Amino acid sequence: MPSSTSRPVDDPARPGHDLVVVANRLPVDSRTLPDGATEWVTSPGGLVTAMESVMRTVDSGAWVGWAGSPGQEPDPFDADGMSLYPVRLDQEDIERYYEGFSNATLWPLYHDVIVDPEFHRTWWDSYVAANRRFARTAAPVANEGGTIWVHDYQLQLVPRLIREERADVRIGFFNHIPFPSVELFSQLPKRNQMLRGLLGADLIGFQRESDTQNFLAAVRKLLGYHVDGQTISVPGLGAAPVREVVAQTFPISIDSSKVSALTEDEEVRARAEQLREDLGHPRTIVLGVDRLDYTKGIRHRLKAWGELLGDGSVDPRETVMVQVATPSRERVEAYRQLRDEVELTVGRINGDHSSIGRPAVSYQHRSFDRRDMTALFMAADVVLVTALRDGMNLVAKEYVASRPDLHGVLVLSEFAGAADELRAAVMVNPHDIDELKAAILRAMAMPAEEQEEAMRSLRHQVMENDVQAWAHSFLQRLEHSGAEVREPKPTVRLTGEGATDPAALDAAMDTFAATPRILIASDFDGVLAPIVADRDAVQPDSAALAALRDLSEMPGVATALISGRALGDLDSHARMPSSVVLVGSHGAEVGALPPWMQAEVLDSAALTMTPEKDELLASITENLQQIARAHPGVEVETKPSAAVLHTCNARGRGGHNATESALEYAVNLPDVTVTPGKEVVEFSVVHTSKGAAIETLARASAADAWFYLGDDVTDESVFGRLGENDVGVKVGGGDTAANHRIAGTEDVAAVLTRLAGLRREG
Structure with a gap:
């Protein structure tokens, strides 16, 4: 990936860009050639692998990131069709911002504290300074009205910092690790600052629905912002308008067709055959591919493998394990300790179980290029x-994409994000060594027919x-995010406790009663019936009910009770x-309608659905469809305000597994009504508003x-x-948008009776 001539960021000859990606690293590494020239080659990593193909499809794309070496950054340059803008990081930044706050504080905290996070105030200062540097580099690069897409946990303050400079752009953030x-x-110290940094974005994406819900819960609890479904109302400063920020789930994937196409390359096929030969033509090759990281469960895997060899369940003369451990963050103490422990364990296993010329574990502490990795997957x-915890894990998807032959078995941790989608894998809790051992043996013994069925389902998903x-x-959703809404100031027409002038209310009722077609509606508790401690013991005022019944029989009069x-x-x-x-239910349920009312206008969706709930319902539907795709025969039905998972036609245990998956997912949806039934699970989304109900009733009548x-x-x-012609009567004291007030429930019957009399006289 050779570079072209470099030009400064502020060079007027350099065009702006419609899409700007901001990530900790540029997608390239520098390499010095024998003649002293610099060559840029694609760097490894899940984000680069994921985004490289996306950037190639953009007419005008740029990438902002660190070039990989401390000190003065190179000038901006073009490489392989992308405009790259390096960010300077000094050695102190690397130690405090990257190795410190990002990888010794945030990484372990976000991965369920598998190791203890470290908290140092100087690390936070460096994190803020580095994030500001990334933001200042990215902000001027985007075109007017362009899109800036910020990636991952190292840059969680960048969205807000960019927004302070560029209010015209749309800003997305995607978190590649768990939340x-x-x-x-x-x-986390400075936790609220971190949340506010993220909320500078218009759209915040997460790998799993549980991550999205965790983030929304943090915003609700720690910031106290209003959250409606997936939409967060972020108040502005002073007179600045409220912004709507959406948090949504977008499971990342790979360039599946490109990976799959490599399996047709004759050189890659030959390399796969050579690998089996180099390993001594074992009956079974078991492969692990990871960054050398404590979250990847390498120690648990080696422990299980060692025990399988020790108890004779696996014969090292017929089976070999290959463990690829890509070097990672080796300046961080926890990673140095992990490498020492892994290498010690591999050495002990090989010393106990290897025969001459064939290791029990072939340990590879190095990086593999894409072609060699595909060959490894084809051989495995x-x-x-x-x-033990992973945002997604693209290795799982790369393996599936590498097996168009439908052979091979994927053993997948339930704690990896990929587990939400790749349900046909052999699922395992890696913390349970016995369960892990059993899963490995099951995978090794799986019949070809079962392998093909599972791999076919996995490949369909990938x-x-x-x-x-x-x-x-993500980008399509971002395009429709970021609407600014002004905080609606509640209308206050009346204050205090006392009733308004009875003559004024009587005059308003006289005018109202003379209107040709009218709607008369009332709340129940506190209006027609006094509030009581035991809701089941409520006693409505018989005179008030009688007056309402009387009104309902009159021509041109529609009547309704709207209750919580x-x-x-x-x-x-x-x-x-x-x-x-x-x-x-505040407008979510509607009873029987009189024959003259327009039922097609007054349906439950008209009363309950909002754009926010539509978004939430779409997200639920998408997640249920993912579950259905992983279990043949399972279907998803969509309704105006609900999505239903049907398992009656599922094969084998697919119905049970799909139901369990749906119910596990339901735990993360506190604002959704989930109803399990016989071979169905219904997810119902409702929005309750008496105001919406009254407007719909008025249209229908x-x-x-x-x-x-x-x-x-709730009546406000x-x-x-x-x-102009409507009448609102507040029963009791307090500030209200109603235009009239009566003292209490004891006066309601008189008001309704007076209305009935006026209407009858008219």
């Missing part, structure tokens, strides 16, 4: 991905959902005729004006919608 539970995240009969689809999904109670509960206590429409009685804060969404 911890709020209990763990709360341990079993691949072990036993991460080939259909490649890195281009991932990037397109469930519809059935409301019906049992109100006992109203069918001429009175019952609306329960073609009312020229409406009259509403309410007593609490109705009073806030009062039109």
Whole structure:
């Protein structure tokens, strides 16, 4: 990947870019040639592998990142069709920002504290300074109205820093590693600053739904911001408008077709055959491919393998394990200790079980290029991905893409993000050594027919959902994110406790009663019935109910009860005729309608769905479809406000497994009603608003004006919608958007009776 002539960032001849990627590293490493020239070659790593193909599809793309060496950064340059903008990191930055705060504080904390995170204030200072440097480099590079996509945990402050400079651009952030539970995240010093840094983005992406929910929980608990589904309302400073930020799940993938195409290369095929020959033509090759990192479960894997050899379950004359451990962060003490421990364990296993010329474990502490890695995958009969915690793990997907022959078995940790999608793998809890050993033996003994069935399902998932689809999904969602909304100031028409002038209310009712078509609606508790401690013991005012029934029988009059109670509960206590429409759960449930009301207007979706809930429902549907794809025969039904997983046609244990997956996923959806049934699991999304309900009722009944009685804060969404001819009556004291007030429930019957009399006289 040779470089072209370099030009400064602020060179007016250098064009801006529509898409700017910001990551800790540039996608290239420098290499000095014998003649002293510099050559740039593609660097290893999951992010580079994922994004390289995406950048090639962009007309005007740039990448901002560190070039890999401390000291003065090179000038911006072009390489392999991309414009690259290096960021300077000094040796102190590397030690404090990268090795320190990023990899000794954030990495272990975000990976469930597998090792103890270290907290040092000087590391935080360096993290802030480095993030500011990345932001200052990236901000001027984007075109007006362009897109800046920031990546990963090292740069969590960058979105806000860019937004301070460039309010015109759309900013996305994608977190490639897990996001911890709020209990763990709360341990982080400067945690609120980190959240606010992330909330500078318009769209924040995560690998797993649990990560998304963890982030939303942290925002709710630690910042106190309003969260509606996946949308966060971020207040501005002073008069600045409220911004809407979306947090959503986007499982990353690989360039599947490119990896799969390599398996057709004759040189790669020959290399795969040569590998088996070099290993002594074993019956079974078991492969592990990881960065040398304590989150990858390498120690657990070697322990299980050593025990299998020791108890005779695996014959080292017929089976060999290959462990590729790519060097990683070897200046960090925890990684140096891990390397020493792994090498000691490999040496002990080989000393105990290897025969001359054939190791029990072939340990490779080096990097492999893509072609050699594909050959390794083609040669491997079993691949072990036993991460203790992983955002995704692309090795699992690369192995699947490398097996168009439908042979091979993937053993996959349930704690890797890939487990949410690759459900046909042999799932394992790597912390349970006995379970891990059993999974390895099962994989080694799996019949060819079962291998083919599982691999076919895995390949369908990986080939259909490649890195281009991932990037397109994220960027498309980003394009529709970032709407600025002004904080609605609640309307206050009345303050205090006392009732308004009875004559004024009487005059308003007189005018209202003369309107040709009217809607009269009321809350139940606190209006038609006094509030009581035992909700089941509520006693509505019989005179008020009688007046409402009387009104419902009059021509041109529509009547309704709109309550927070469930519809059935409301019906049992109100006992109203069918001429009175019952609306329960703050507008989420609608009872029977009179024949003259336009039912097609008054449906549950019209009352309950919002754009935010549509987004949440789409996310749920997508996750259920992922579950369904992993279990043949499972289907997903979509409804206006729900998604339903049907397992009646699932094969084997697929129905049970799909149901379990759906219920596990449901744990992370506190705002969704999940109802398991016989061979179904329903996820229902509802938005409850009495204000939306009254507007829909008015449309359905073609009312020229409406009259509403309410007593609490949930009724303010109705009073806030009062039109010129509408009447809102607050029952009781407090600030309100209603235009009239009565003292309490004891006055409600008189108001309704007076309305009935005026209407009858008219």
